[in-house]
Amino acid sequence: MKRFLSLLCLVTGLSSAVRAEDRPMVATLHPLLSEMVTRLAGDHVRVEELMGPGGNPHTFDPSPRDLARIQDAVMVVAMGKNLETYLDRLEASLPEGVVMYEAGRLVPSLRIDVESEVFMCCPVHSHGAIDPHWWHSPAAMRTAVRHLGRALERLLPEHRSEIRESARSLMSELEDLHRWVEDQVSVIPRNQRKLVTAHAAFGYFCDAFGFQSIPVQGLTTEDDPTPAYLAETVRIIRREKIHAVFPEKNASERILEMIVKETGVELAEPLLADNTGSADKTYADMIRHNVDSIVQALTGGK
Amino acid sequence: MRGQPLLELLFVGAVALALWFPMRGLTRARVFPMSSDPVLADGAGDTVRRPVWIDLRFSHAPERFEVFQNGISLGEGGGVRRWDEDAEVSFEGGVVSIRIEGDFAGDVDSAYLEVSIEPDRLPSQRRGMWIRRDFSHVMEFRWTEN
Ligand SMILES: [Zn+2]
Numbered sequence: 001m002k003r004f005l006s007l008l009c010l011v012t013g014l015s016s017a018v019r020a021e022d023r024p025m026v027a028t029l030h031p032l033l034s035e036m037v038t039r040l041a042g043d044h045v046r047v048e049e050l051m052g053p054g055g056n057p058h059t060f061d062p063s064p065r066d067l068a069r070i071q072d073a074v075m076v077v078a079m080g081k082n083l084e085t086y087l088d089r090l091e092a093s094l095p096e097g098v099v100m101y102e103a104g105r106l107v108p109s110l111r112i113d114v115e116s117e118v119f120m121c122c123p124v125h126s127h128g129a130i131d132p133h134w135w136h137s138p139a140a141m142r143t144a145v146r147h148l149g150r151a152l153e154r155l156l157p158e159h160r161s162e163i164r165e166s167a168r169s170l171m172s173e174l175e176d177l178h179r180w181v182e183d184q185v186s187v188i189p190r191n192q193r194k195l196v197t198a199h200a201a202f203g204y205f206c207d208a209f210g211f212q213s214i215p216v217q218g219l220t221t222e223d224d225p226t227p228a229y230l231a232e233t234v235r236i237i238r239r240e241k242i243h244a245v246f247p248e249k250n251a252s253e254r255i256l257e258m259i260v261k262e263t264g265v266e267l268a269e270p271l272l273a274d275n276t277g278s279a280d281k282t283y284a285d286m287i288r289h290n291v292d293s294i295v296q297a298l299t300g301g302k
Numbered sequence: 303m304r305g306q307p308l309l310e311l312l313f314v315g316a317v318a319l320a321l322w323f324p325m326r327g328l329t330r331a332r333v334f335p336m337s338s339d340p341v342l343a344d345g346a347g348d349t350v351r352r353p354v355w356i357d358l359r360f361s362h363a364p365e366r367f368e369v370f371q372n373g374i375s376l377g378e379g380g381g382v383r384r385w386d387e388d389a390e391v392s393f394e395g396g397v398v399s400i401r402i403e404g405d406f407a408g409d410v411d412s413a414y415l416e417v418s419i420e421p422d423r424l425p426s427q428r429r430g431m432w433i434r435r436d437f438s439h440v441m442e443f444r445w446t447e448n
Pocket residue numbers: 058121133199200201273274
Protein backbone atom coordinates (compact mmCIF):
# COMPACT_ATOMS: atom_id res chain seq x y z
CA MET A 1 0.00 0.00 0.00
CA LYS A 2 2.81 2.36 0.98
CA ARG A 3 4.58 1.61 -2.24
CA PHE A 4 1.37 2.22 -4.20
CA LEU A 5 0.88 5.57 -2.45
CA SER A 6 4.41 6.71 -3.16
CA LEU A 7 4.00 5.61 -6.78
CA LEU A 8 0.78 7.60 -6.93
CA CYS A 9 2.57 10.62 -5.52
CA LEU A 10 5.33 10.24 -8.07
CA VAL A 11 2.83 10.01 -10.94
CA THR A 12 0.75 12.99 -9.80
CA GLY A 13 3.95 14.90 -9.11
CA LEU A 14 5.21 14.14 -12.59
CA SER A 15 1.94 15.10 -14.22
CA SER A 16 1.88 18.42 -12.41
CA ALA A 17 5.47 18.99 -13.49
CA VAL A 18 4.43 18.29 -17.07
CA ARG A 19 1.55 20.71 -16.67
CA ALA A 20 3.98 23.34 -15.40
CA GLU A 21 6.09 22.88 -18.52
CA ASP A 22 2.96 23.13 -20.66
CA ARG A 23 2.31 26.62 -19.44
CA PRO A 24 3.40 29.28 -21.90
CA MET A 25 6.65 30.99 -21.00
CA VAL A 26 6.66 34.77 -20.61
CA ALA A 27 10.13 36.28 -20.45
CA THR A 28 10.50 39.54 -18.53
CA LEU A 29 13.32 42.03 -18.78
CA HIS A 30 12.80 43.67 -15.39
CA PRO A 31 11.75 42.33 -11.94
CA LEU A 32 8.88 44.85 -11.75
CA LEU A 33 7.50 43.29 -14.92
CA SER A 34 7.81 39.79 -13.45
CA GLU A 35 5.74 41.02 -10.52
CA MET A 36 3.06 42.52 -12.76
CA VAL A 37 2.85 39.51 -15.09
CA THR A 38 2.59 37.17 -12.10
CA ARG A 39 -0.08 39.33 -10.48
CA LEU A 40 -2.07 39.37 -13.73
CA ALA A 41 -1.68 35.86 -15.08
CA GLY A 42 -0.81 33.91 -11.94
CA ASP A 43 -0.04 30.25 -12.53
CA HIS A 44 -1.23 30.34 -16.11
CA VAL A 45 2.22 31.39 -17.29
CA ARG A 46 5.79 30.52 -16.49
CA VAL A 47 7.74 33.73 -15.86
CA GLU A 48 11.39 33.67 -16.85
CA GLU A 49 13.22 36.75 -15.61
CA LEU A 50 16.26 37.81 -17.63
CA MET A 51 17.52 40.59 -15.38
CA GLY A 52 17.31 40.09 -11.63
CA PRO A 53 16.52 42.62 -8.87
CA GLY A 54 20.19 43.60 -8.60
CA GLY A 55 20.59 44.32 -12.31
CA ASN A 56 21.11 47.72 -13.86
CA PRO A 57 18.76 48.08 -16.84
CA HIS A 58 20.95 50.77 -18.43
CA THR A 59 23.90 48.44 -18.73
CA PHE A 60 22.26 45.00 -18.76
CA ASP A 61 22.96 42.99 -21.88
CA PRO A 62 21.58 39.45 -22.18
CA SER A 63 24.23 36.78 -22.48
CA PRO A 64 23.99 33.88 -24.97
CA ARG A 65 22.95 31.76 -21.98
CA ASP A 66 20.14 34.17 -21.17
CA LEU A 67 18.98 34.00 -24.78
CA ALA A 68 19.01 30.21 -24.74
CA ARG A 69 16.95 30.27 -21.55
CA ILE A 70 14.04 32.06 -23.25
CA GLN A 71 13.98 30.32 -26.63
CA ASP A 72 10.60 28.79 -25.70
CA ALA A 73 9.05 32.10 -24.69
CA VAL A 74 5.82 33.07 -26.42
CA MET A 75 6.02 36.65 -25.14
CA VAL A 76 8.83 38.93 -24.05
CA VAL A 77 7.83 41.84 -21.79
CA ALA A 78 10.13 44.85 -21.80
CA MET A 79 9.84 48.17 -19.96
CA GLY A 80 10.01 49.95 -23.32
CA LYS A 81 10.59 53.63 -24.09
CA ASN A 82 14.02 52.52 -25.26
CA LEU A 83 15.17 51.43 -21.79
CA GLU A 84 16.24 48.09 -23.25
CA THR A 85 18.56 49.26 -25.99
CA TYR A 86 19.23 45.61 -26.87
CA LEU A 87 15.59 44.85 -27.70
CA ASP A 88 16.01 44.58 -31.49
CA ARG A 89 18.96 42.25 -31.04
CA LEU A 90 16.97 40.16 -28.57
CA GLU A 91 14.04 39.88 -30.97
CA ALA A 92 16.34 38.81 -33.79
CA SER A 93 17.71 35.99 -31.62
CA LEU A 94 14.25 34.55 -30.87
CA PRO A 95 12.12 32.31 -33.09
CA GLU A 96 9.65 34.12 -35.28
CA GLY A 97 6.21 34.86 -33.86
CA VAL A 98 7.28 35.73 -30.32
CA VAL A 99 5.22 38.67 -29.05
CA MET A 100 7.59 41.51 -28.14
CA TYR A 101 5.63 43.64 -25.69
CA GLU A 102 6.77 47.03 -24.37
CA ALA A 103 4.89 47.74 -21.16
CA GLY A 104 5.59 51.48 -21.23
CA ARG A 105 4.69 52.01 -24.88
CA LEU A 106 1.18 53.38 -24.32
CA VAL A 107 2.05 55.34 -21.18
CA PRO A 108 2.30 59.11 -21.83
CA SER A 109 5.96 59.97 -22.37
CA LEU A 110 8.06 62.59 -20.74
CA ARG A 111 10.73 64.14 -22.81
CA ILE A 112 13.77 65.89 -21.52
CA ASP A 113 13.75 69.49 -22.60
CA VAL A 114 15.85 69.77 -25.75
CA GLU A 115 17.16 73.09 -24.41
CA SER A 116 18.63 71.31 -21.42
CA GLU A 117 22.31 70.49 -21.60
CA VAL A 118 22.34 68.71 -18.31
CA PHE A 119 20.21 65.60 -18.48
CA MET A 120 22.29 62.68 -17.47
CA CYS A 121 21.17 59.13 -17.25
CA CYS A 122 23.29 57.18 -19.65
CA PRO A 123 24.64 57.90 -23.13
CA VAL A 124 21.51 56.57 -24.84
CA HIS A 125 19.11 58.63 -22.79
CA SER A 126 20.53 62.08 -23.35
CA HIS A 127 18.65 65.35 -23.55
CA GLY A 128 15.84 65.48 -26.08
CA ALA A 129 15.30 61.74 -25.73
CA ILE A 130 12.26 60.16 -24.16
CA ASP A 131 12.77 59.55 -20.46
CA PRO A 132 12.52 55.77 -19.96
CA HIS A 133 11.79 55.79 -16.18
CA TRP A 134 8.00 55.78 -16.48
CA TRP A 135 7.46 53.31 -13.59
CA HIS A 136 8.06 55.96 -10.91
CA SER A 137 4.49 57.20 -11.33
CA PRO A 138 1.98 54.66 -9.95
CA ALA A 139 -0.62 56.19 -12.31
CA ALA A 140 1.64 55.35 -15.24
CA MET A 141 2.10 51.84 -13.84
CA ARG A 142 -1.69 51.51 -13.67
CA THR A 143 -1.95 52.39 -17.34
CA ALA A 144 0.82 49.92 -18.16
CA VAL A 145 -0.86 47.18 -16.11
CA ARG A 146 -4.16 47.71 -17.93
CA HIS A 147 -2.51 47.32 -21.33
CA LEU A 148 -0.32 44.44 -20.17
CA GLY A 149 -3.45 42.72 -18.88
CA ARG A 150 -5.10 43.07 -22.29
CA ALA A 151 -1.98 41.64 -23.97
CA LEU A 152 -2.03 38.65 -21.60
CA GLU A 153 -5.74 38.17 -22.32
CA ARG A 154 -4.90 37.90 -26.01
CA LEU A 155 -2.21 35.37 -25.16
CA LEU A 156 -4.49 33.34 -22.86
CA PRO A 157 -8.04 33.90 -24.13
CA GLU A 158 -9.30 30.98 -22.02
CA HIS A 159 -8.36 32.91 -18.85
CA ARG A 160 -9.62 36.28 -20.06
CA SER A 161 -12.10 37.05 -17.29
CA GLU A 162 -9.70 35.96 -14.55
CA ILE A 163 -6.93 38.21 -15.94
CA ARG A 164 -9.39 41.11 -16.32
CA GLU A 165 -10.39 40.71 -12.67
CA SER A 166 -6.74 40.59 -11.52
CA ALA A 167 -6.03 43.70 -13.61
CA ARG A 168 -8.92 45.55 -11.96
CA SER A 169 -7.75 44.77 -8.46
CA LEU A 170 -4.09 45.54 -9.27
CA MET A 171 -5.12 48.82 -10.93
CA SER A 172 -7.10 49.84 -7.90
CA GLU A 173 -4.10 49.04 -5.64
CA LEU A 174 -1.97 51.27 -7.86
CA GLU A 175 -4.56 54.06 -7.65
CA ASP A 176 -4.46 53.76 -3.87
CA LEU A 177 -0.67 53.85 -3.97
CA HIS A 178 -0.76 56.99 -6.15
CA ARG A 179 -3.13 58.66 -3.69
CA TRP A 180 -0.95 57.55 -0.78
CA VAL A 181 2.02 59.28 -2.40
CA GLU A 182 -0.04 62.45 -2.97
CA ASP A 183 -1.06 62.35 0.65
CA GLN A 184 2.49 61.77 1.94
CA VAL A 185 4.12 64.52 -0.12
CA SER A 186 1.36 67.00 0.76
CA VAL A 187 3.31 67.91 3.92
CA ILE A 188 6.17 69.22 1.74
CA PRO A 189 5.47 72.82 0.67
CA ARG A 190 5.30 73.20 -3.13
CA ASN A 191 8.33 75.47 -3.21
CA GLN A 192 10.41 72.84 -1.43
CA ARG A 193 9.54 69.96 -3.74
CA LYS A 194 12.95 69.76 -5.34
CA LEU A 195 14.50 66.40 -5.93
CA VAL A 196 18.27 66.57 -6.26
CA THR A 197 19.18 63.06 -7.32
CA ALA A 198 22.23 61.19 -8.47
CA HIS A 199 20.54 59.98 -11.62
CA ALA A 200 17.83 61.60 -13.73
CA ALA A 201 15.38 58.80 -13.03
CA PHE A 202 12.57 60.66 -11.29
CA GLY A 203 11.08 62.81 -14.06
CA TYR A 204 7.77 60.91 -14.02
CA PHE A 205 7.62 61.01 -10.24
CA CYS A 206 8.31 64.75 -10.28
CA ASP A 207 5.76 65.37 -13.01
CA ALA A 208 3.09 63.38 -11.17
CA PHE A 209 3.63 64.88 -7.72
CA GLY A 210 4.68 68.47 -8.44
CA PHE A 211 8.41 68.20 -7.85
CA GLN A 212 11.28 69.76 -9.75
CA SER A 213 13.88 67.26 -10.87
CA ILE A 214 17.50 68.27 -10.41
CA PRO A 215 19.81 65.43 -11.46
CA VAL A 216 23.41 66.04 -10.53
CA GLN A 217 25.33 63.02 -11.64
CA GLY A 218 25.47 60.53 -14.43
CA LEU A 219 24.55 56.95 -13.87
CA THR A 220 28.02 55.54 -14.24
CA THR A 221 31.21 56.85 -12.78
CA GLU A 222 32.55 57.63 -16.27
CA ASP A 223 29.47 59.67 -16.96
CA ASP A 224 30.40 62.58 -14.68
CA PRO A 225 28.69 65.91 -15.11
CA THR A 226 30.60 68.81 -16.58
CA PRO A 227 32.36 71.05 -14.07
CA ALA A 228 30.11 73.89 -15.20
CA TYR A 229 27.03 71.91 -14.32
CA LEU A 230 28.43 70.96 -10.95
CA ALA A 231 29.10 74.58 -10.13
CA GLU A 232 25.60 75.47 -11.26
CA THR A 233 24.21 72.74 -9.01
CA VAL A 234 25.99 74.19 -6.01
CA ARG A 235 24.69 77.65 -6.90
CA ILE A 236 21.12 76.35 -7.22
CA ILE A 237 21.26 74.40 -3.96
CA ARG A 238 22.26 77.61 -2.22
CA ARG A 239 19.80 79.81 -4.06
CA GLU A 240 16.86 77.43 -3.66
CA LYS A 241 17.78 76.65 -0.05
CA ILE A 242 17.67 72.92 -0.76
CA HIS A 243 17.81 70.84 2.40
CA ALA A 244 18.78 67.42 1.11
CA VAL A 245 20.18 65.58 -1.89
CA PHE A 246 19.39 61.98 -2.74
CA PRO A 247 22.15 59.63 -3.77
CA GLU A 248 21.19 56.46 -5.58
CA LYS A 249 22.10 52.92 -4.60
CA ASN A 250 24.87 51.64 -6.90
CA ALA A 251 25.75 55.09 -8.20
CA SER A 252 28.99 56.76 -7.23
CA GLU A 253 28.45 59.23 -4.43
CA ARG A 254 31.66 61.10 -5.05
CA ILE A 255 30.10 64.14 -6.68
CA LEU A 256 27.25 64.26 -4.20
CA GLU A 257 29.66 64.18 -1.30
CA MET A 258 31.54 67.03 -2.88
CA ILE A 259 28.31 69.01 -3.12
CA VAL A 260 27.44 68.22 0.49
CA LYS A 261 30.81 69.54 1.56
CA GLU A 262 30.36 72.74 -0.42
CA THR A 263 26.78 73.50 0.55
CA GLY A 264 26.10 71.72 3.82
CA VAL A 265 23.02 69.93 2.47
CA GLU A 266 22.02 66.65 4.03
CA LEU A 267 22.68 63.36 2.25
CA ALA A 268 19.31 61.60 2.33
CA GLU A 269 18.49 57.91 2.33
CA PRO A 270 19.35 56.57 -1.18
CA LEU A 271 16.43 56.25 -3.59
CA LEU A 272 15.68 53.17 -5.64
CA ALA A 273 15.75 54.36 -9.24
CA ASP A 274 16.12 51.51 -11.69
CA ASN A 275 15.43 48.34 -9.76
CA THR A 276 14.00 47.00 -6.53
CA GLY A 277 17.42 45.95 -5.23
CA SER A 278 16.13 42.76 -3.66
CA ALA A 279 13.93 39.86 -4.67
CA ASP A 280 11.51 40.27 -1.77
CA LYS A 281 10.79 43.93 -2.58
CA THR A 282 7.67 44.73 -4.56
CA TYR A 283 6.82 47.71 -6.73
CA ALA A 284 4.82 49.22 -3.87
CA ASP A 285 7.78 48.68 -1.51
CA MET A 286 10.01 50.57 -3.93
CA ILE A 287 7.63 53.52 -4.22
CA ARG A 288 7.04 53.61 -0.46
CA HIS A 289 10.75 53.46 0.26
CA ASN A 290 11.41 56.41 -2.06
CA VAL A 291 8.52 58.48 -0.75
CA ASP A 292 9.45 57.84 2.88
CA SER A 293 13.00 58.91 2.13
CA ILE A 294 11.86 62.04 0.27
CA VAL A 295 9.37 63.11 2.92
CA GLN A 296 11.80 62.42 5.75
CA ALA A 297 14.60 64.42 4.10
CA LEU A 298 12.55 67.36 2.83
CA THR A 299 10.65 67.89 6.07
CA GLY A 300 13.65 67.29 8.28
CA GLY A 301 11.90 64.27 9.78
CA LYS A 302 9.20 66.45 11.33
CA MET B 303 36.25 63.04 0.87
CA ARG B 304 38.28 65.06 3.36
CA GLY B 305 41.99 65.27 2.58
CA GLN B 306 41.63 64.58 -1.14
CA PRO B 307 43.36 67.56 -2.73
CA LEU B 308 42.65 66.30 -6.25
CA LEU B 309 38.92 66.51 -5.68
CA GLU B 310 39.23 69.93 -4.13
CA LEU B 311 41.19 71.07 -7.14
CA LEU B 312 38.58 69.60 -9.46
CA PHE B 313 35.92 71.48 -7.63
CA VAL B 314 37.76 74.81 -7.79
CA GLY B 315 38.28 74.14 -11.50
CA ALA B 316 34.58 73.51 -11.85
CA VAL B 317 33.66 76.82 -10.29
CA ALA B 318 36.21 78.63 -12.43
CA LEU B 319 34.95 77.01 -15.60
CA ALA B 320 31.42 77.99 -14.68
CA LEU B 321 32.37 81.62 -15.15
CA TRP B 322 32.95 80.98 -18.84
CA PHE B 323 30.27 78.47 -19.63
CA PRO B 324 26.82 79.80 -20.38
CA MET B 325 24.29 77.87 -18.31
CA ARG B 326 21.15 76.46 -19.72
CA GLY B 327 19.24 75.88 -16.49
CA LEU B 328 17.92 72.75 -14.93
CA THR B 329 16.55 69.70 -16.53
CA ARG B 330 12.88 69.99 -17.17
CA ALA B 331 10.83 67.06 -18.18
CA ARG B 332 7.53 67.74 -19.82
CA VAL B 333 4.61 65.59 -20.77
CA PHE B 334 4.37 65.20 -24.43
CA PRO B 335 1.64 65.45 -26.34
CA MET B 336 4.38 65.86 -29.00
CA SER B 337 3.36 67.65 -32.13
CA SER B 338 3.70 64.34 -33.98
CA ASP B 339 0.85 62.95 -31.92
CA PRO B 340 -2.09 62.23 -34.23
CA VAL B 341 -4.66 63.78 -31.89
CA LEU B 342 -2.79 67.02 -31.52
CA ALA B 343 -1.44 67.31 -35.04
CA ASP B 344 -5.00 67.78 -36.25
CA GLY B 345 -6.24 71.09 -37.40
CA ALA B 346 -9.50 72.25 -35.89
CA GLY B 347 -12.41 70.23 -37.19
CA ASP B 348 -10.25 67.27 -38.26
CA THR B 349 -11.38 63.97 -36.85
CA VAL B 350 -9.26 61.00 -35.83
CA ARG B 351 -10.41 57.83 -34.16
CA ARG B 352 -8.33 56.31 -31.46
CA PRO B 353 -8.56 53.82 -28.60
CA VAL B 354 -9.44 55.07 -25.14
CA TRP B 355 -10.28 53.55 -21.81
CA ILE B 356 -13.48 54.85 -20.23
CA ASP B 357 -13.82 54.54 -16.47
CA LEU B 358 -17.06 55.52 -14.68
CA ARG B 359 -17.53 55.76 -10.91
CA PHE B 360 -20.89 56.46 -9.35
CA SER B 361 -21.48 57.31 -5.70
CA HIS B 362 -24.65 55.19 -5.95
CA ALA B 363 -25.22 52.38 -8.43
CA PRO B 364 -27.61 53.47 -11.18
CA GLU B 365 -30.27 51.04 -12.34
CA ARG B 366 -28.99 51.41 -15.91
CA PHE B 367 -26.67 53.67 -17.88
CA GLU B 368 -25.29 53.93 -21.38
CA VAL B 369 -22.39 55.88 -22.90
CA PHE B 370 -22.72 57.35 -26.39
CA GLN B 371 -20.66 59.26 -28.85
CA ASN B 372 -22.42 60.83 -31.82
CA GLY B 373 -25.45 58.63 -31.15
CA ILE B 374 -23.40 55.41 -31.23
CA SER B 375 -23.32 53.34 -28.05
CA LEU B 376 -19.86 52.80 -26.55
CA GLY B 377 -21.13 50.53 -23.79
CA GLU B 378 -23.78 50.11 -21.15
CA GLY B 379 -24.27 48.72 -17.69
CA GLY B 380 -26.28 48.91 -14.52
CA GLY B 381 -26.36 47.92 -10.87
CA VAL B 382 -22.67 48.71 -10.35
CA ARG B 383 -20.85 51.70 -8.89
CA ARG B 384 -17.79 51.20 -11.06
CA TRP B 385 -17.66 50.35 -14.72
CA ASP B 386 -14.93 50.51 -17.35
CA GLU B 387 -14.64 49.72 -21.02
CA ASP B 388 -12.15 49.88 -23.88
CA ALA B 389 -13.60 51.85 -26.78
CA GLU B 390 -12.62 53.69 -29.90
CA VAL B 391 -13.77 57.29 -30.02
CA SER B 392 -13.52 60.27 -32.35
CA PHE B 393 -11.26 63.17 -31.44
CA GLU B 394 -12.31 66.38 -33.14
CA GLY B 395 -9.47 68.88 -32.97
CA GLY B 396 -8.23 67.17 -29.78
CA VAL B 397 -11.70 67.11 -28.15
CA VAL B 398 -13.73 64.04 -27.19
CA SER B 399 -17.41 64.60 -26.50
CA ILE B 400 -19.51 61.82 -24.98
CA ARG B 401 -23.05 61.57 -23.64
CA ILE B 402 -23.96 59.52 -20.61
CA GLU B 403 -27.57 58.72 -19.87
CA GLY B 404 -29.29 56.50 -17.37
CA ASP B 405 -31.63 56.28 -14.44
CA PHE B 406 -31.65 55.49 -10.77
CA ALA B 407 -34.13 53.26 -9.04
CA GLY B 408 -35.70 53.41 -5.62
CA ASP B 409 -34.95 56.23 -3.27
CA VAL B 410 -31.80 57.62 -4.95
CA ASP B 411 -32.52 61.17 -6.05
CA SER B 412 -29.02 62.34 -6.89
CA ALA B 413 -25.56 60.86 -7.11
CA TYR B 414 -22.03 61.88 -7.99
CA LEU B 415 -20.50 60.59 -11.20
CA GLU B 416 -16.82 60.72 -12.03
CA VAL B 417 -15.76 59.97 -15.60
CA SER B 418 -12.16 59.33 -16.69
CA ILE B 419 -11.03 58.99 -20.25
CA GLU B 420 -7.55 57.69 -20.94
CA PRO B 421 -6.40 57.65 -24.55
CA ASP B 422 -3.33 55.62 -25.45
CA ARG B 423 -0.15 57.65 -24.95
CA LEU B 424 -1.99 60.65 -23.48
CA PRO B 425 -2.63 61.58 -19.85
CA SER B 426 -6.03 60.59 -18.54
CA GLN B 427 -8.62 63.27 -17.87
CA ARG B 428 -11.30 63.21 -15.23
CA ARG B 429 -14.57 65.09 -14.82
CA GLY B 430 -17.11 64.85 -12.05
CA MET B 431 -20.70 66.00 -11.80
CA TRP B 432 -23.87 65.59 -9.78
CA ILE B 433 -26.55 63.67 -11.62
CA ARG B 434 -30.25 63.19 -10.88
CA ARG B 435 -32.76 60.51 -11.77
CA ASP B 436 -33.29 59.98 -15.46
CA PHE B 437 -30.08 61.78 -16.39
CA SER B 438 -28.52 62.63 -19.74
CA HIS B 439 -25.31 64.66 -19.80
CA VAL B 440 -22.76 65.63 -22.41
CA MET B 441 -19.15 65.76 -21.23
CA GLU B 442 -16.22 67.20 -23.14
CA PHE B 443 -12.59 66.22 -22.70
CA ARG B 444 -9.84 68.22 -24.35
CA TRP B 445 -6.18 67.35 -24.92
CA THR B 446 -3.87 70.13 -25.92
CA GLU B 447 -0.16 70.45 -26.44
CA ASN B 448 1.43 72.06 -23.40
ZN1 LIG C 1 17.72 54.86 -14.88
